[in-house]
Amino acid sequence: MRIGELADRTGTSRRLLRYYEEQGLIVSQRCANGYRSYDDRFADRVLQIRGLLDAGLPTRVIKQVLPCLDKPRAIVFSDATPEIIETLSQELERMQRRIDALTRNRDAVTEYLDEVRAQARPATEVAA
Amino acid sequence: MRIGELADRTGTSRRLLRYYEEQGLIVSQRCANGYRSYDDRFADRVLQIRGLLDAGLPTRVIKQVLPCLDKPRAIVFSDATPEIIETLSQELERMQRRIDALTRNRDAVTEYLDEVRAQARPATEVAA
DNA sequence: TGAAACCTTCACATCAGTGTGAAGGTCAAG
């Protein structure tokens, strides 16, 4: 698959796909003519990257996190330097804090919306 | 409390406090000499803002979300225009997606770290 | 053969959240 198809499949601009490659988040094969060529499983990978980015992780961190997440573990033992482990632990904490903040605020917004709706409806249901 | 103290209490630079004010996230009283003056409860507010920013919400959205989160509801009915409600609903979805992505990846990282540690320890415990 | 639709690299632009620092006002303490 070439870059255009990957872009279409993932809803990601070509520009960004090249950017992710530049940042070391994905790699590409090259055809004889220089065109990038991607394996099918890259669609998921790109989506995962988007999710992590949207979740607030910078590409620098994603680059370290990603290889640990591939399901058929390729690098459990090999590349797991103490530094990587340390970075990952820290990042885990930050993710947890983000989750907490998001959850708290999601709940608050939900509650608010519920109140507003509960207050809008009865007025028409009961009074009508 | 003046800006310096608020900055110290919240671990936020003065620059950013002014920026948040500029973006309409906080307001300040002014002393006779022009210095900003803050109520004690602003510390929490700033922390909440930091949390939301870190969670990926832009100031534009935070500005809309924040007033709905104040606990003694000041604006349940009054300012709840349909547009605000709509924005909030959408933002709620985005927050949920972020939470999901973060949770998924947190779990994956946790699992990875567990595996690495489980593989590092027995080697020394059992073999020793 | 030439147009359309891909692709390449490169460079400059934008936006938000920040930092940094200049130029200057205020106030308390020596």
Next chain:
DNA sequence: CTTGACCTTCACACTGATGTGAAGGTTTCA
């Protein structure tokens, strides 16, 4: 009265994620 530690506004700089578009190569199809 001066010094130091605050404060003010303003403006420019940076970073990271993105858009845009130029200048040019490749492939396909009429």
